[in-house]
Amino acid sequence: MFKDARVIRVNPKHHSVDIEYRATTERIRDVKCLGRIYWNLQPGDYVLVGFIDNLTNPVVIDKVLLRGDPRITSSALDDIHLIHEVGPRDDNGILTEITGRIEVQTDKDGNLSLTLSGKLGTLNLKALGDQGNVNIEAAGNLNISVKGDAVLDVTGKATVTAGGDVEISAEGKVKVDGAMVELGENALGALGRELVNNLPTCLLTGAPHQIGNTKVTV
Numbered sequence: 231m232f233k234d235a236r237v238i239r240v241n242p243k244h245h246s247v248d249i250e251y252r253a254t255t256e257r258i259r260d261v262k263c264l265g266r267i268y269w270n271l272q273p274g275d276y277v278l279v280g281f282i283d284n285l286t287n288p289v290v291i292d293k294v295l296l297r298g299d300p301r302i303t304s305s306a307l308d309d310i311h312l313i314h315e316v317g318p319r320d321d322n323g324i325l326t327e328i329t330g331r332i333e334v335q336t337d338k339d340g341n342l343s344l345t346l347s348g349k350l351g352t353l354n355l356k357a358l359g360d361q362g363n364v365n366i367e368a369a370g371n372l373n374i375s376v377k378g379d380a381v382l383d384v385t386g387k388a389t390v391t392a393g394g395d396v397e398i399s400a401e402g403k404v405k406v407d408g409a410m411v412e413l414g415e416n417a418l419g420a421l422g423r424e425l426v427n428n429l430p431t432c433l434l435t436g437a438p439h440q441i442g443n444t445k446v447t448v
Contacts, residue, residue, distance in 0.1 A: 234294055237275045240268075247271055247290060249279065263290040270315060270325065278312060 235249040238257065245268045246260045261279070263271070267290055271277065278291045293313050312334040317327045330348035346353050357364045366372070374380075382388070390396070398404060431438050 232291070233279045233288075235277055235279050237271055237273050237277060239273060240271060247277075249277065249288075249290070251279075252276070258288060261288050261290055264292070267292060267314075269319065 233251050233253065235251045235258075237247045238250050239248040241247060241260060244260060246262050247268065248257065248259045249261050250257045264280075267277075270293060271290070276294045278294050279288045280291045281288055293315070312332075314332045315325060315328045315330070317325050317329040320326050331346070333343075333345040333347075335343050335345075355364065
């Protein structure tokens with residue numbers, strides 16, 4: 231169970247905060263904060279409160295934004311947004327500049343959005359542990375849009391499987407390189423799989439290719 235509340239006072243001595251639940255206006259004093267969340271809070275901020283073991287042991291999990299907060303743009307579709315802001319702090323632990331922000335929000339259709347922003351514009355996603363696996367599963371479509379270059383570097387095996395069509399489109403050159411590049415079952419069917427190559431003669435018929443032709447059409 232989670233509740234959202236407003237920070238009434240920050241307690242530097244105990245690294246805790248006094249809160250007021252938004253739904254009931256009940257006030258709770260000296261609520262501990264998860265990790266370093268305390269250093270990111272100021273009076274008037276709204277926070278997400280979780281509970282350890284029971285409802286009498288609350289803990290602040292993260293900051294949230296509510297509709298009407300000036301930091302939320304008019305495009306926001308839901309009431310509550312999780313947010314975590316980072317940056318340099320003064321001697322009192324108050325942010326003097328926001329250099330990075332993580333936002334999690336949902337809209338009225340149940341879509342979940344994760345937004346990361348920062349001065350460097352760089353997102354590093356690391357999977358630590360014995361396996362270090364990253365799994366992305368989507369019940370619907372997966373769309374990835376990149377304005378710059380996209381590089382996929384795999385030291386092991388890479389597999390792309392599609393139940394429908396696969397389309398590759400480029401305004402420049404498309405290069406396929408490998409020790410063996412193989413086409414699957416094609417119009418030749420029973421004749422098996424033929425190598426894609428830039429050899430001077432056709433592996434199927436033995437006929438010479440046009441000089442300089444490295445294109446293959448199946």
